[in-house]
Amino acid sequence: MSDAAKPTVELRDVRLSFDEKEVLAGVSLSVPPRSRLVVLGQSGGGKSTLLRLILGLLRPSSGEILFNSLKVTRMGRLRLNRMRQKIGMVYQYSALISSLSVRDNLALPLEELTTKSRSEIDHLVEEKLALVGMSDARDKMPAELSGGMRKRIGLARGIIMDPELILYDEPTAGLDPVISAVIDELIISLSEKIGATSIIVTHEMGSAFKVATHMAMLYQGRIIASDTPENFKASTHPVVAQFIAGDTQGPILQATPS
Ligand SMILES: Nc1ncnc2c1ncn2[C@@H]1O[C@H](COP(=O)(O)OP(=O)(O)OP(=O)(O)O)[C@@H](O)[C@H]1O
Ligand SMILES: [Mg+2]
Secondary structure (H helix, E strand, O other): OOHHHOOOEEEEEEEEEEOOEEEEEEEEEEEOOOOEEEEEEOOOOOHHHHHHHHOOOOOOOEEEEEEOOEEHHHOOHHHHHHHHOOEEEEOOOOOOOOOOOHHHHHHHHHHHHOOOOHHHHHHHHHHHHHHOOOHHHOOOOHHHOOHHHHHHHHHHHHOOOOOOEEEEEOOOOOOOHHHHHHHHHHHHHHHHHHOOEEEEEOOOHHHHHHHOOEEEEEEOOEEEEEEOHHHHHOOOOHHHHHHHHOOOOOHHHHHOOO
């Protein structure tokens, strides 16, 4: 297999239980370089858990997770930290530090993890703010921003280190349709501009089909479908079809644990 064909992220039969509950029951997934994989799944189904496993914030009970062919599951703290410098995480609620200005929120990873000078850092901060159309917010505090603006700043911070991989947890949840569309376009243009691979967890079907180059559905702890968006849309798999249509009738409701 050539280098270009190697998956950026690979999960091999990953299992994870919290106490008695098995959240992931053998997840296998392969994310090709520069793709945008949308992961669909029920609330509480383990999607955020999946992202935390990839970042090495959680360890699986069994199975392997690989980032650029390196086993995340075998890494110690030092190598995990080095790997995380190549991964950008965009959190659902932006997770900005409220006591720091927008500029300082974005500069923080650069100050802590690199030896760049202040002017180099300022330049990078301005570049990323421009990418998300938020140059004017440089000196604002997070509390002065709307939810949609915070999301865009969260995005800018997620890509400040020019990551090879960007993980998005519900990037458009709770936003109005126009801002959602802006965020969707940003996800696409960022992945194209910096050549990153993206994994996007979302409930919003419109966003999912707009941004995805690949789709996977997590259901009852397993990936039950992994395909192109076109094939997902045409899927006759009862669970996939029901989820995409947002139908109340079908296997999902019957199988929902009480
Ligand atoms: N640290 C933890 N300790 C115990 N249980 C946990 C922990 N993290 C997650 N869980 C459980 O694992 C399951 C999956 O959680 P997760 O947050 O991954 O779901 P999700 O698919 O992201 O849901 P949502 O769409 O609502 O964000 C849930 O039942 C949750 O309660
Ligand atoms: Mg979640």
